[in-house]
Amino acid sequence: EVVPKRFGMRCASDLAPRFARPLIVCIYLFRPVRTILERITTLFYKQFIPSSKTLSEDEFLTVIEVGEEEGILNEEERVMVDGIINLEETQASDIMTPRVDITGLDLNDSPEDQRNIIRSCRYRYLPIYRESIDQIEGFLDVPRFLLSGQNDIATSATKAYFVPENAPLDGLLTDFQRENRRIAIVADEFGGTAGLITRGDILEEVVDDVDNEFGDRQENIHPVDENKWLIEGSVSIEDVNYELDLELEAEGADRIAGWVTAQIGKIPRAGELIEAQGCRVTVERVRRQRIMQVMLEKLAPSPEAPVQENS
Incomplete structure (x- = not known):
């Protein structure tokens, strides 16, 4: 079913002039027979097969592949489609x-x-x-x-x-x-x-997948003062470390929201505060169990205690 569609799409400009006139003649000749067959088919189709307006998985993937090859889908649209496909990984x-x-x-x-x-x-x-x-x-x-x-x-x-x-x-x-x-x-x-x-x-x-892919990381890290920043929860830990000269890390987390959750050990509420890995982080906004914004403040390194020599 898919192969003829792809072949027709690729060779449409060559095939159309050759078959246009013969097809017009066939359409007029077989219209009565076609009408009868369509009505019979529709009758049986409604009886045994549930109606569906959605594309099959193979058809959908084929359309996306052809669209990317032909330049119909740009990079941002492709990321959005990938986000739809990856929805199966989220509950x-x-x-x-x-x-x-x-x-x-x-x-x-x-x-x-x-x-x-x-x-x-x-x-x-x-x-x-x-x-x-x-x-x-x-x-x-x-x-x-x-x-x-x-x-x-x-x-x-x-x-x-x-x-x-x-x-x-x-x-x-x-x-x-x-x-x-x-x-x-x-x-x-x-x-x-x-x-x-x-x-x-x-x-x-x-939409969040598209924003995370194409958003400027500096636009999602807003300076408040010299050592304090308002950060979107979707910003990657790598970007935070790069922009703020930090060394944040948490096993299994790649976003600042995941880092905060890993430090607290649960889904935090707005207003909760933690101090870890050289910074103080306050949860500013939470929506549907997701951290949307945090306030991060870099802490001054604690002075090392002087080493006492034994006399």
């Missing part, structure tokens, strides 16, 4: 909004409290639940609900969609696209709510 739990940061709507609250939450909501979708965030029943599309003039929240909500914590992002993005979904609840091993993930969160991972 939903890695980028989800954790349970403690979820804003939801309890159906058992008073109508006045519910209206206040909806009006102050900064998100498009609100999870709705009864009594506990572990009992999520659906999602409320806030703008659509406000514009509709309806009052019944339960009937206006869409059914909740659940995914496991270890769901790979590539499969999850495909599910979002196929089922036309934008948001899902990440369930833990006991069926409770571990977090929340949106289609935008996944796409943001791809």
Whole structure:
């Protein structure tokens, strides 16, 4: 299936003039037969094969390969495509909004409290639940609900969609696209709510890959004063060491965010502070369990104690 497509794409300019007129004649001659066969095929196709608007894996890789060879994809676009392909290495739990940061709507609250939450909501979708965030029943599309003039929240909500914590992002993005979904609840091993993930969160991972590849490292390391810098969490340890003349290192980490996590031993919260390897680092901003910004201050080397000679 793939070989004829590639052959046609490569030789289109040579083949088109030779076969254009014969093909036009054939199209008119066989149009009645073709129409009948198409209707029969469509009838059986709908009965036995689920519809899909996505490309197969082979077709997708072929399109990318040909696009790169023909110069259709530039380097930045190629990095973005690689980021999409590499989504299989990242799980939903890695980028989800954790349970403690979820804003939801309890159906058992008073109508006045519910209206206040909806009006102050900064998100498009609100999870709705009864009594506990572990009992999520659906999602409320806030703008659509406000514009509709309806009052019944339960009937206006869409059914909740659940995914496991270890769901790979590539499969999850495909599910979002196929089922036309934008948001899902990440369930833990006991069926409770571990977090929340949106289609935008996944796409943001791809954009971050492009920024990390082409972003100027100096633009992500902002000097505050002589010995203090505001650093983006995605900056590599190598770049930090090069720009600030440091020797930071941590096993298994290649970004400053990973270095901080390795020093603390857990996912830090904003405001946490550590001193290690000649610097003091304060976590400035954390989003969805990811360190977004840190403040790094170089410490003056401690004076060595004088060596006392034995008399």
